[in-house]
Amino acid sequence: MIRIHKEGIQMGLAKTLKKLENLHLQKPDKLLTMYLNTDRRDPDQQGGKWKIALKNGLNSFEEYLDLSNEEERKRLASIRDRVETYVLSQERDLPRSMVVFASEDSGIWETFELQVPVKTNFYWEEFAVLDQLKELDASHPLTGLILLQQNQVKVIQSHFGQVEDTELFHFDLDTEEWRRHAGPQPADINIGSNGGSANQDDHFRERLEANQKRWYKSLGSKLDQEAASRHWNKIILVGDKGTGQLLSENMSKRIDDIVQKNLLNTKEEKVLEEIFA
Missing domain, CATH: 3.30.420 (Nucleotidyltransferase; domain 5)
Structure with a gap:
């Protein structure tokens, strides 16, 4: 089942997508966009490979920010704990994919648990990366x-x-x-x-x-x-x-x-x- 959370209030998919389209954060706030393929039916995801993809994706951001921007690295570290806790909480009834939009300063927290696959990707921007969600909306x-x-x-x-x-x-x-x-x-x-x-x-x-x-x-x-x-x-x-x-x-x-x-x-x-x- 899909669950879309924003401070405990469930919103419709269309409204959430529209809200994210209009979102633009102000520095130094940044938004993590995560598309994570957790499809057990995908041969490339056997043996819990999604866990490795999750860890590697977040690690790459932290390593980059550790060298370039300590403030942003701390923000990402705080978001990372919440993201990993959320993803692992779904492990017993794993959907085919999960999408997360999260920020530290502005408190954005939107999650999608989907029964359609996505391509695993991570983004750290001042806006939400919605290309895959828009494609799914069309299909x-x-x-x-x-x-x-x-x-x-x-x-x-x-x-x-x-x-x-x-x-x-x-x-x-x-x-x-x-x-x-x-x-x-x-x-x-x-x-x-x-x-x-x-x-x-x-x-x-x-x-x-x-x-x-x-x-x-x-x-x-x-x-x-x-x-x-x-x-x-x-x-x-x-x-x-x-x-x-x-x-x-x-x-x-x-x-x-x-x-x-x-x-x-x-x-x-x-x-x-x-x-x-």
Whole structure:
């Protein structure tokens, strides 16, 4: 999952990127920009090579500043402790890459934990180096992934190949309405108000077959509203081909892709790995 931290307040990716674009520090303050590839699937990253890259990248700056600017070296040393602590704290659930923007005097601290790879690079400037983030923004725009499975629909909003938000809808057999599920995702959602018995499962399937087009027309309208209000640049349907095609026909928004996989009960981050691998 992506976490963007600024004094404990979570900000949207677009806002954070815009803020960094407009950032220009005043001397002697400097900003560390770090792109670190931690992708375990990359053959060049086997055996924890990212740790060596992290150490070497920071060492090279410290060695240079030790000779040229003692004040800046002290600032970097203070930032380095925080950066290394942050990176190593992610080791048990390592993302594919990490991006950090950090300064000592102005207290800038922005971190991105990404499930898309970056090229390892370090910069020590009065501004943020955003080239790779901008490339990722173009290749992984604000996307709505719609996961379908009978009476349940999960909507995952992603940006930069990261989970920004998740919502779950279920079809209430009693009211014949798609309802937004509030609170944490349950292990199983009841089909009707009386529970999810085997008889109800059979009854739901029979009614689904008879009323599928009408029910999915209602769902399509609801998802069109979601797409418009969230300003999605891309929409991907995930489910069996028939259901995906039916929903696509009942949405006015353009569907960019239909992925034939059953991923509704898969952890959101794993879903993105499957879709964007």
